[in-house]
Amino acid sequence: MKYRIYTVILSVVLLASCSALVSQNSGQRTKASSLVDYLYPDGQSREAHQPQIPVLTLPVKVGLAFVPSSHWQHDEIQSKDQLELLERVKQSFMQYDYIDRIEVIPSTYLKGGKGFTSLEQVARLYDVDVMALVSYDQVTQSLENNAAVLYWTIVGMYLIPGNENSVQTFVDTAVFDVKSRKMLFRAPGINKLEKRTTAIGVDDTLAEKSMQGFHLAVADMSTNLDAELARFKTRVKEEKIAKIQHSENYSGGGAMGLILLLSGFVLLVIRAGFNNRADNLSTQNAFDAKHMPSSKGVGSH
Structure with a gap:
């Protein structure tokens, strides 16, 4: 009887660990980078942080970077x-006239330190006024389903889809004014993918779905980022989230710039009309003075 119990227990243990024998990704794994941990590495930095109302000089120069991974050895992405993902995020910024240029910055430049002091050094290096920091949190999970009992055969590991795999991805872009250390706005993006696979195919499937999850989450985030960027001018006026000043070579652009351009054109047309009318009157008066008899000459007869 005891022998049978031990056999059952051993069988359960072996069954539960079948996927682990052929894959390092069985169970649950997390890839993450934390914006809070990067900007506020200790309690003192959080207490000392007192953001001011930012003063933005338009058009602004933007730096775009991933927050370094929470893993101490290497980046999870x-x-x-x-760089490929950041290029997609960059497109959201390029369509707005109040943005001068966008610099894509490798996360390796942010690894030298933590906190706003390190962020300011990177901003000076790339000559940018605003930093857009992309953080992420991705959870991959691979669990054996009822078909996993067939893993007992080597062939089964290749042929039987006994693993339920899921990948949940969250990305977030937070935009900071470097000088005031004030967050201007943020935009999230989420995605979830699921796929059943064999034990042997777990690693390849999770690697594929991991990158697919990042691309889809970034696409979702870009849509939200477009909306936040479009709302930014309105929020500055209505919510007073920042003070705005303009550089000498900035015309304002957008709808307001078009209105000013049209207004200037109308004024030029009106002025030209008045000038032409004045010239015509001057010419007519000269002609009349030369060819028309004077009132004095008519009276003398």
């Missing part, structure tokens, strides 16, 4: 993948 490869550098080339980071």
Whole structure:
């Protein structure tokens, strides 16, 4: 009897660990970078932080970067993948006239330290006024379903879809004025993917779905970012979230710039009309003075 109990327990243990024998991604894993931990690495920095009302000089120069991974050894997202994702986020900024240029900054430049002091150093290096920091949190999970009992055969590990895999991804862009250390706005993006696979295919499936999840979450975030960027001018006027000043070479652009341009054109047309009318009157008066008899000459007859 005891022998049977031990056999059952051993079977359960072996069954539960079958996927672990062929994959390092069985169970639940997390990839994350924390904006709060990066900007406020200790309690003192959080208490000392007193953001001021930002003064933005339009058009602003924007730096765009991923917050370094919480993992102490390496980034969870490869550098080339980071740059590809950031290029998609960059498109959201490029359509607005109050933005001068957008610099995509590798996260390696942010690894040298933490806190706003480190952020200010990177901003000076790239000559930007505003930093858009992208943080992420991705949870991958691979659990064995009822079909996993067939893993006992080597063939089953290749052929039987005994693993339920899910990837949940959250990304967030927070935009800060560097000088005042004030957050101007933020935009989140989320995505969830699921796929059933064999034990042997767990690693490849999770790697594929991980990047797909990041791309879809960034696409969702970009939509929200577009909305926040469009609302920013209105919020400045109505909520007084920032003070605005303009550089010498900034015309204002957008609808207001078009209105001013049209107004100037109308004034030029009106002025030209008055000038033409004055010239015509002057010419007519000269002609009349030369060819028309004077009232004095008529009276003398």
